[in-house]
Amino acid sequence: MHTPEQLLQLYDTTFSKNNFNTSPTNLYKPVEHIMSMKGKRLRPLLVMLSCEMFGGDVTKSLNAAFAMEVFHNFTLVHDDIMDKAETRRGMPTVHKVFGLNAAILAGDVMLAYAYKYLTASEPAKVPALMELFNTTAIQIFEGQQMDVDFEERDDVTEEEYLKMIEYKTSVLMACCTQTGAILAGADITAQKKIYDFGLYLGLSFQVRDDLLDAFGDGKKVGKKIGGDILLNKKTFLLLRTMRLCNDAQRAQLNELLREKDEHKKISGIQHLMQITGGYEQTKNEADRLFQQSISALESVGVPAASRSRLYDLACKINNRDY
C-alpha cells in the first residue's frame, strides 16, 4: 500500500511526457496547455487508491487513472467554451488562448485519448471498464445540459438539482473508484459499494461547495464569495431557503433576486438563508451525504486498515484540505 503522495509521484513520473502525439502542433498545443495546468489529480488518485484497497496492482491502474484525468480536462475545455470562462486554475482558458475551433477539436481528441488510455488496461477488464465509462460520459453530458437548462428555469426542484450535480460531477468520481475496483478484480457487490462511496462523496462535496460559495472564507475558497448568489444560481442552498421562506420572506427574497446593488443582494440573501434555516439544513444535507459516502466505504468488505487511505482522503476533501 502506497501513500497518496507516493501514488501521485508514480503517476506524475509515468505521465511526465509523450502522452499525446505532437503533430499537428495546433491540435496538441491546446491539449498540453490544459494538461500542464496540473490540478489536484483527484480522479487518478481515486482510481489508484481504490485499486490498492482491493488488493490490486496499482501499476496496472495507471492508464485508467490517466484516462480519467484526460477526460476530466476535456470536459473543462468544452465547459469553459459554453460558460464563456476566461480563466481556469489562474490561467487563460484554452479557447481564450487558441480560439474556439482549436478548443473544440482539442477537446474532441482528448476524449478519444481518454478512451485510448482506458482501453490500454488489461484486455479482459476492458468491456466492464468501457460499459461503466460510456454510461458515465453520457450522464456527464446530460448533467451539463441540465445545468444549462436550469439557468432558464424558475421551477427547479431540490431533487432535480441533486440529479444535475450527481450527473455533472459525482458520477465521474464514482466511475473512478469503481474503475479501481474493476482493475483489482473486486466482485460486483463491492464495485457497487465503492461506486456509491465516490458518488456520495461527490454529492456532499458539491453541496458543501454551494455553502462555501455563499458563506466561505474568500481567501481559503479562492474565489469571490457570493458568486452564485449574484447569478441567481439555483443551488440546493437557495432552493431549500426558498422552500423554508414564509410569505413575507418569499416576497423579500424575490425582490432581492432582482436587486442590482451587489452588496445589498449578497448580504440580504445571506441573511435570509440563515434566518429561514436554509443554511443549517443545507449543512445537514451535506453532512448526511458525506455520512452515506462513509457508510458505503465501510461496507465494501475489506479490513478497516485497507480502507484508511480512502477514508482519510474523503475526510480531507470534506474539510477542504485536499
Place this chain on the structure above:
Amino acid sequence: MHTPEQLLQLYDTTFSKNNFNTSPTNLYKPVEHIMSMKGKRLRPLLVMLSCEMFGGDVTKSLNAAFAMEVFHNFTLVHDDIMDKAETRRGMPTVHKVFGLNAAILAGDVMLAYAYKYLTASEPAKVPALMELFNTTAIQIFEGQQMDVDFEERDDVTEEEYLKMIEYKTSVLMACCTQTGAILAGADITAQKKIYDFGLYLGLSFQVRDDLLDAFGDGKKVGKKIGGDILLNKKTFLLLRTMRLCNDAQRAQLNELLREKDEHKKISGIQHLMQITGGYEQTKNEADRLFQQSISALESVGVPAASRSRLYDLACKINNRDY
C-alpha cells in the same frame, strides 16, 4: 449474403427508434436533428458488407455499423461549427438551429454513444475494435486540424494534402471495412488488406471529388462548380497544376488566385488546369488510387463471388452512382 438494399433495410429497421436517451430534450433534439437527415449510410454498409464477405453474421455487426454512422455524424456537427456551415444535406446545420453550445454538447454525447454502440459488440472482439477505432478517431481529428492549418499555408505539398485527406476522410472508411472483418473473425492479414481497400477507396473518392468540384456537372454533383477554386483550396488538382506550370503560367495562376471576378477566376484557373495537364494527371491519380483499392480487395483471400458486393459498391462510389 444480402444485397446492399437488404442490409440497409435491416439496419434501418434495427435503428428506427430509441437509439439515444430522450432527456434532457435540449441535448437529444440536436442529436435527432442530424441523425434524422439520413445520409447514404455508406459507413454502416461498409461494415456490414465486409462482415458478410468474411462469412460473419451480419446481425452481430449492426451495433458497430451504427457506431460508425453516429461517429460520422458527430464529426459533421463539430466540423460544421468550425466551417461556419449553414446547411448540410439541404437542412440547416445543428449549430444554426440549436446554437453553439448545444451543437458542441450534442457532438460530445454522440461520440460517447459511438463508443457505447461499438462496445455493445461481442466482448471478445471489443479490445481489437477499440484499438482500431481509437487510432482512427485520433487521426480524424488530426486530419481536421491539418485541413484548418492548410488554409493559412501557401506551401502545402501533394504528399501533405494526401495525408490530410487520408486522415480526415479515408481512415474512417478503412476502419469500417476492418471492423466488419474483425467481427467476422478474419485473420490480421485479411484485416489489413480490407483496411487498405477502404483507405484507397476513400482517397480516390476525395481526389475525384476535387475534380468534380472544378469540372463536374453542377446538377449531378449537387453544388456550385468552382467552389474550391474560389476559396483557393489547395486540392491535389490545384497543387499538381501549380507544379506543372511553366514560369508564365505560374505568374498567370498567381494572378488568378487573387482575382476578384468569380467567373474570370474560375474559367481562368480551369483553363490552366487543363492546358498544364493538371486535370489529366489528377484524373490518373484518382484512377491509380481506385486501382489500388481494388487490388487490395482482390488480395483478401476470399472467393471472387464473395467479394462482388463490395466490388460493385466501390465501382458505384467511383462512378458517383452511390
